[in-house]
Amino acid sequence: MARMKFLCDAERCIECNGCVTACKNENEVPWGVNRRRVVTLNDGVPGERSMSVACMHCSDAPCMAVCPVDCFYKTAEGVVLHDKDLCIGCGYCFYACPFGAPQFPQDGAFGLRGKMDKCTFCAGGPEANGSEAEFKKYGRNRLSEGKLPACAEMCSTKALLGGDGDVIADIYRTRVTRRGKGSEVWGWGTAYGRPDQQPQTPPQQQPQGGNKS
Amino acid sequence: MTVRRLLAIPLAVCLVALGVAGCGEKPQVVNYKQGKYQGKPDSLAWENERFKGDQTAWEMQMRQRNLAQNEYQRIN
Numbered sequence: 001m002a003r004m005k006f007l008c009d010a011e012r013c014i015e016c017n018g019c020v021t022a023c024k025n026e027n028e029v030p031w032g033v034n035r036r037r038v039v040t041l042n043d044g045v046p047g048e049r050s051m052s053v054a055c056m057h058c059s060d061a062p063c064m065a066v067c068p069v070d071c072f073y074k075t076a077e078g079v080v081l082h083d084k085d086l087c088i089g090c091g092y093c094f095y096a097c098p099f100g101a102p103q104f105p106q107d108g109a110f111g112l113r114g115k116m117d118k119c120t121f122c123a124g125g126p127e128a129n130g131s132e133a134e135f136k137k138y139g140r141n142r143l144s145e146g147k148l149p150a151c152a153e154m155c156s157t158k159a160l161l162g163g164d165g166d167v168i169a170d171i172y173r174t175r176v177t178r179r180g181k182g183s184e185v186w187g188w189g190t191a192y193g194r195p196d197q198q199p200q201t202p203p204q205q206q207p208q209g210g211n212k213s
Numbered sequence: 214m215t216v217r218r219l220l221a222i223p224l225a226v227c228l229v230a231l232g233v234a235g236c237g238e239k240p241q242v243v244n245y246k247q248g249k250y251q252g253k254p255d256s257l258a259w260e261n262e263r264f265k266g267d268q269t270a271w272e273m274q275m276r277q278r279n280l281a282q283n284e285y286q287r288i289n
Contacts, residue, residue, distance in 0.1 A: 002275060070248035076257060083252025126255040130262075144258045146274035152282065163279040171283040178285065 002164035003059075003078040004121050004143075006152065007172055008052045011179070012159035015040055015050040019151035019160050023054070026122065026150035027139025033103040035119040036151055052151065052160045055080065055101035055119035063093035063102060077143070078165075079121040084137045087115040121162070122149040 015038050023029065023036045036054035057080045064072040064080065071086035072093075093116060094102040107114030124141030127134035134141055142150060152162030161168040258264075259271035280286065 002272065002279075065245075065247070067248065070251040073250040073252065073255065075255065081255065083250075086252045123258065124255075126253040129256050129258070129260060141258075143275075144261050145263060146271055146278070148275070148278045148282075153278075158282060158284055161282050163275070163282065167276070167279040168282065171280075174283065174285060 003166070004057060004123075004163065005078075005165035005168060006052075006054065006056060006121075006149075007161045007168050009159045009161070009172060009175065010049040010051050012157045013038070013050040013052060014157055014159070016156065018154055018156055019052045022150040022154035023119070026142070027120075028135075029117070029139065030105045033105050033117050035101075035103065035117065052155075053099055053101075054151070055097075055121070056099055057119075057121055062096040062098070066092045066096040068092060073126075075123060077121075077123070079123045079143070081120055081123060081125050081138075082116065082118070083126050084115045084117075089113045089115050091116075119149075122147070 017038050020034060020036050020038060024034075027035065029035055036052060038050050038052050040048055040050045042048045057078060059078070061072065061074070061080045063082075064074070067082075068090060069086050069088055071083045072080060073082070074080055089104060089107075091102075091104065091113065094100070094104070101118045102116045103118060104116055105114040106112070120138050120141075122140055122142035124130075124134040124144065125138035127137065129141050129144040140150070142148065147153065149162045152160045155161075161171060257266075257268075259268045260266055264271045264274075
């Protein structure tokens with residue numbers, strides 16, 4: 001069984017926000033809610049990098065752990081979804097999520113916090129597949145149509161990959177190998193330090209006033 | 214026996230009792246229990262008119278879509 005994941009290649013992302021637009025259009029997300037957004041590091045500085053961020057559908061999702069009403073579940077494909085009929089909009093999941101994925105639409109005249117909304121990996125929610133109720137609450141269910149999330153499929157530079165974690169990891173690995181750089185981002189060394197990373201020692205100062213012959 | 218010595222004995226006993234009491238502390242960490250989903254059940258991705266419950270067909274379709282993201286395979 002596939003395990004659905006997103007992977008964003010920062011070398012390719014050009015901050016076009018095509019993924020954000022695709023998501024908003026496909027799922028008819030309300031104003032003020034961004035299921036996906038592009039984050040730029042060192043904006044304006046040469047060498048800036050952009051990343052498209054949304055719910056990462058964590059294997060051990062903290063939102064699921066903290067939800068007081070247990071409205072989260074994980075599908076057979078590893079997509080983290082939630083039941084909006086059960087959600088009380090408390091916001092615990094927002095605090096728990098390291099990616100800021102849960103979003104809360106303003107509900108009512110006084111800007112009350114509505115029920116949580118987040119990326120569904122275009123897999124809808126706990127309603128009949130492709131039904132109107134599912135679309136209204138959760139957006140399109142592209143997965144049941146045999147399609148991948150709109151953001152990944154719309155990405156013009158293919159910076160954003162979405163789908164079976166094993167397959168997209170292979171695609172990215174091939175890409176990195178062909179690119180000729182970035183292979184160091186894979187594996188143990190990335191997480192725990194590479195053996196070739198020697199601690200930097202300050203340059204030794206020349207002794208002043210030494211013997212002159 | 215002086216009064217001073219008489220007071221010192223219960224004081225020493227109290228000090229020992231207080232010191233030992235620290236060893237009897239109960240664990241303060243709450244045992245976390247994973248919650249169970251309380252919402253409505255969801256249907257599987259291949260349970261619809263298009264795939265008619267055929268999981269293999271759905272997986273094949275998804276695999277094709279997955280691999281189509283690799284432009285090196287598409288161009289070359």
